[in-house]
Amino acid sequence: xxxxxxWLRAEAARLGLALDDDDLIAIRDAVEKTRAALMxxxxxxxxxxxxxxxxxxxxxxxxxx
Amino acid sequence: MDADLAFLPLTALSAMVGGGEISPVEIVETFLERxxxxxxxxxxxxxxxxxxxxxxxxxxxxxIAGGRRRGPLHGLPIAHKDISLTKGVRTTxxxxxxxxxxxEYDATHVRRxxxxxxxxxxxxxxxxxxxxxxxxFGVHRNPWDPTRYAGGSxxxxxxxxxxxxxxxxxxxxxxGSIRVPASFCGIVGVKPTFGRVSRYxxxxxxxxxxxxxxxxxxxxxCALLLxxxxxxxxxxxxxxxxxxxxxxxxxxxxxxxxxxGVPRQHFFEGLDPQVxxxxxxxxxxLEALGAILEPVDLPRARDxxxxxxxxxxxxxxxxxxxxxxxxxxxxxxxxxxRIASGAFYTTADYQAAExxxxxxxxxxxxxxxxxxxxxxxxxxxxxxPVEVQLSESGPPDTAWGTRHFNFSGHPxxxxxxxxxxxxLPVGLQLAGRPFDEATxxxxxxxYEQATPWHTHHPSVEVAT
Numbered sequence: 001x002x003x004x005x006x007w008l009r010a011e012a013a014r015l016g017l018a019l020d021d022d023d024l025i026a027i028r029d030a031v032e033k034t035r036a037a038l039m040x041x042x043x044x045x046x047x048x049x050x051x052x053x054x055x056x057x058x059x060x061x062x063x064x065x
Numbered sequence: 066m067d068a069d070l071a072f073l074p075l076t077a078l079s080a081m082v083g084g085g086e087i088s089p090v091e092i093v094e095t096f097l098e099r100x101x102x103x104x105x106x107x108x109x110x111x112x113x114x115x116x117x118x119x120x121x122x123x124x125x126x127x128x129i130a131g132g133r134r135r136g137p138l139h140g141l142p143i144a145h146k147d148i149s150l151t152k153g154v155r156t157t158x159x160x161x162x163x164x165x166x167x168x169e170y171d172a173t174h175v176r177r178x179x180x181x182x183x184x185x186x187x188x189x190x191x192x193x194x195x196x197x198x199x200x201x202f203g204v205h206r207n208p209w210d211p212t213r214y215a216g217g218s219x220x221x222x223x224x225x226x227x228x229x230x231x232x233x234x235x236x237x238x239x240x241g242s243i244r245v246p247a248s249f250c251g252i253v254g255v256k257p258t259f260g261r262v263s264r265y266x267x268x269x270x271x272x273x274x275x276x277x278x279x280x281x282x283x284x285x286x287c288a289l290l291l292x293x294x295x296x297x298x299x300x301x302x303x304x305x306x307x308x309x310x311x312x313x314x315x316x317x318x319x320x321x322x323x324x325x326g327v328p329r330q331h332f333f334e335g336l337d338p339q340v341x342x343x344x345x346x347x348x349x350x351l352e353a354l355g356a357i358l359e360p361v362d363l364p365r366a367r368d369x370x371x372x373x374x375x376x377x378x379x380x381x382x383x384x385x386x387x388x389x390x391x392x393x394x395x396x397x398x399x400x401x402x403r404i405a406s407g408a409f410y411t412t413a414d415y416q417a418a419e420x421x422x423x424x425x426x427x428x429x430x431x432x433x434x435x436x437x438x439x440x441x442x443x444x445x446x447x448x449x450p451v452e453v454q455l456s457e458s459g460p461p462d463t464a465w466g467t468r469h470f471n472f473s474g475h476p477x478x479x480x481x482x483x484x485x486x487x488x489l490p491v492g493l494q495l496a497g498r499p500f501d502e503a504t505x506x507x508x509x510x511x512y513e514q515a516t517p518w519h520t521h522h523p524s525v526e527v528a529t
Contacts, residue, residue: 037371058499
C-alpha cells in the first residue's frame, strides 16, 4: 500500500504544513515502512475476539491482585 | 579529592550533610567545578545555574545549621532534563523554537524536589523535544568513550551522572529515553508506572506514553528521589490517586524465592554476543541470590515496534501541529520529519496499532500474574559512535527492548550489569507489575550489592 507523493503534498497543504519534497519523501518512506510492519503483524482489520481499542491508564494496586 | 566526592551516592551525601560532615556549598561547588572542567567536551548541560545554585546552597547551609533541615534531600544538587519547565530558568528542549523560553512556573516534579530542598545545578541536554535532532547545543557524549553517543533522549542527565557532573538527575521516557542512555552510560534509570509521577510542566511528546523518572548511580538513590517525585497531582489528568509507598523501605529484603520471568521471544534475540554473555551472567547472579527464574512466552513482543512508534508520532503531531504550522523551518530536520509523519497515518492504521497495544498489555498482565517481574537486556548492543547517531539513515533501533513498557505503562528500570571488552557498559532491564516499583528496586538493589558495576566510573580526567 504505497503512499503517493501528490497525496502527501495535498494533505500537507490542507494542514498548513510547510514541508518541502525532501521532507515529504522522507515521511513517505517512514510511513510506508511503519505501515508495512504493522500489516505484517496485523494483516486483517479486525477479529471477532478483539479487545476494546484504547489505552487506559493502569489503576490496579499490585497488593490487591 | 573532588572526584571522590563527586562519585559518592546521594544517600551517602545526605548522611554527611545530616551529620554536619560536609556543607551543601562544598558539594555544589565541587559539581560546578567539574562541570566547568569537563562539560565542554561532554555537552551534558544546556544551562548551568551557577549563581543561583551557590546562593541556594548557602541558604540550605544556614537552614540546616539552624535546625531547619527539611529531609534527606535538603541541600543536595539535582539536574533536570531540559524539557522540564523550571521557573525563571531557560527551558529549551534543545530546540531553536524555544531558545529564549523562560517558564513562569516549575513542572510538578521540579517543584516537589525543590520543596524537598534540592538545589538546581542545571538543565541537561536532550534530543530536540525528546525525539529528534541535536543541532543547537551539540551532542551529549558518552564519558566511557567520548567518541560514542550517550543515548537519547535523556542523554545529558545520564552522561552527567556517569562522569560525576551530577549526583542525581531526572529524565523523561516515551520509548526508552531514560533507560537507553542510562544503559549506555552505566547508571540506573527508572521509568515508573504510567501515572506515578506527574507530567505537568514537562513539554509533552506523547500523552499516553510520556513518563518522568529518576536517574542516579545507585538504585537506592533513585528510590530516594522517586519518594519525593511521586504522588497524585490533580493538574495532570493521567496522575494516579494511589498512595505512594516509601521506596527505600524493604529495598534490602533480598530476593530469595522471588519468581522472575525471562521472556522466550524477542528480548534475547539478535543480541551482541558480549551483551548476551553479560546479561546471562546477571541472570545466574540473580539465581545465586535466591531468585527463581522462569521462562515466559511473550510472542507479541516482536509485534510492538511499529505500533508503538506509530502511536507516538500521531500523538506527537497532535501536540506539535500548531507550532509546526507556525515555524516548521525552525525545527531540526529529523525532528520535523518524525513529528510531521504523525499527520499522515490513517485512522485504520491508528486503530490497528491500538489493538496491538491492548493485546500486548493483556499478554504482559497475564505473564506478570505468574512471575513477579521480568528480566531482559535493556539494549541489544552497547553505545555506538556519535557519527552513527548523526548519520542520514539514522541510528539503529534503540527502543528495541524498552518501548514495550511505555506502550503498556508498566514500570521498568535499568541498571549496569557489566562492561564489554571495549570498556562500554551493558544494562539489565527489570519490568514489573503496575505500581510495584518497590519490587524492582528490591531486585536491583540485591543485584547491585552482589556486583561491582555501580562502583565503576569512567576516567574523564584522562579523557578530557
